[in-house]
């Protein structure tokens with residue numbers, strides 16, 4: 001049985017005071033929600049402040065990115081060990097904004113995933129097609145390429161310790177959410193790819209989140225799909241009510 005995960009990606013938003021206030025409100029409201037894992041991903045400079053607020057609550061935290069090397073002359077970068085030092089449990093890797101705005105490749109994402117796993121972090125590995133890919137009928141091909149490239153050289157144990165997020169790029173921050181059927185179709189394909197690369201038991205155990213314009217009013221429908229195991233939420237994760245409203249949709253499923 002896969003336990004749902006609702007993850008809030010705060011992206012490059014909020015200041016220190018607003019991050020702490022949001023974390024506090026989420027921790028407080030999370031007490032009323034059962035049967036679902038909750039995690040927030042603040043801007044890296046505020047992780048420490050959020051950690052102090054969330055410590056002892058049922059909400060985990062993570063980072064939005066990291067660098068694969070353990071240390072050294074990499075100006076501006078942050079290592080997996082540094083994130084572990086900040087109490088991070090998760091790290092988002094291969095987000096479409098990093099793939100498309102910052103030019104990250106599957107090979108670079110793969111290096112980051114391997115380094116995250118080696119440090120004991122749970123990578124939340126994002127894949128997703130552009131609108132042009134979908135319109136050209138290439139969704140399946142793009143998703144497979146991204147998944148296989150990002151997960152190259154991962155052992156069965158390592159994939160079992162990872163989370164996948166399907167985020168169609170056309171649905172991110174646009175208000176155009178994928179239909180539950182569109183999401184389920186890709187999630188099922190992703191699970192089939194994992195079953196082919198590893199085995200059915202491993203594939204059945206991996207959590208696959210949906211991301212892209214998820215909010216409290218559309219979450220329950222998406223999360224009711226058999227292969228949708230949670231949500232990676234951007235905009236709606238910046239309001240505690242909305243974020244916890246999404247989580248409440250999962251508890252109804254359970």
Ligand code: PGA
Nearest residue numbers: 172173212213233234235
């Ligand atoms: P959104 O972002 O919920 O604002 O569409 C999702 C994401 O990028 O993870």
